[in-house]
Amino acid sequence: MPGSFSEALAGITLPDADGRQVRLGSLWESQPTVLVFLRHYG
Amino acid sequence: MREHEQAFKSKGASLAAIGLGDANYARLFREETGIKFPLLIDDRRAAYRAVGLKKANLLHLLRADNAKARKRAQAAGHRQVRLGQNPFQLGASFVFGPGNVDRYAHISQTFGDNAQPADLLAAIPATGSSSKATS
Numbered sequence: 151m152p153g154s155f156s157e158a159l160a161g162i163t164l165p166d167a168d169g170r171q172v173r174l175g176s177l178w179e180s181q182p183t184v185l186v187f188l189r190h191y192g
Numbered sequence: 193m194r195e196h197e198q199a200f201k202s203k204g205a206s207l208a209a210i211g212l213g214d215a216n217y218a219r220l221f222r223e224e225t226g227i228k229f230p231l232l233i234d235d236r237r238a239a240y241r242a243v244g245l246k247k248a249n250l251l252h253l254l255r256a257d258n259a260k261a262r263k264r265a266q267a268a269g270h271r272q273v274r275l276g277q278n279p280f281q282l283g284a285s286f287v288f289g290p291g292n293v294d295r296y297a298h299i300s301q302t303f304g305d306n307a308q309p310a311d312l313l314a315a316i317p318a319t320g321s322s323s324k325a326t327s
Contacts, residue, residue: 154292154293154294155243155286155288155294155297156286156288156289156291156292156293156294157292158242158243159239159242159243160292162238162239162242164210164232164233164234164238164239165215165232165233166218166230166231166232166233167215167218167219167222167231167233168215168219169215172230172232174232174239175292177206177208177230177288177289178206178288178289178290178291178292179289179290179291180289180290181204181205181206181289181290182203182204182205182206182287182288182289182290182295182316182317183205183206183207183208183287183288183289184200184205184206184207184208184285184286184287184312184316185207185208185209185210185285185286185287185288186207186208186209186210186283186284186285186286186307187209187210187211187239187240187243187245187283187284187285188209188210188211188212188283189279189281189282189283189300189303
């Protein structure tokens with residue numbers, strides 16, 4: 151089990167709303183990122 | 193979160209959101225809210241499970257902290273419009289980076305238990321800082 155939340159998420163790839171695949175770790179690789187897990191859309 | 197997007201950006205941070213559902217749901221949400229930051233879809237809950245996010249149940253509606261959280265959310269103007277495919281899935285908010293550094297973590301314990309924007313803003317490091325913050 152990775153030691154931090156960011157490590158646990160970094161390797162996961164998810165599609166965005168347009169179908170592009172995004173590796174989560176790339177979001178905060180070079181800048182701080184606020185990441186929010188929604189309960190639902192809307 | 194979208195109301196504070198500019199404040200986050202002015203501190204040099206980016207924003208991203210992860211939700212359940214499908215691409216159509218996500219696109220509709222993006223059109224209705226006008227958000228520009230990445231909106232990712234985790235229909236298999238892989239990311240939710242990776243960080244141990246919780247699920248609530250109907251009994252949560254009876255909890256005192258839930259009533260307070262719902263009042264707070266309503267006072268802030270939040271309204272639940274749709275339930276989604278996993279209505280009991282709870283959320284979380286994090287501030288990460290640069291790199292795999294955890295600067296802030298808020299794991300929702302019940303419905304309406306959301307991170308305060310001021311806490312998220314405070315967790316964003318000053319430009320050029322590499323100090324590790326606590327959650």
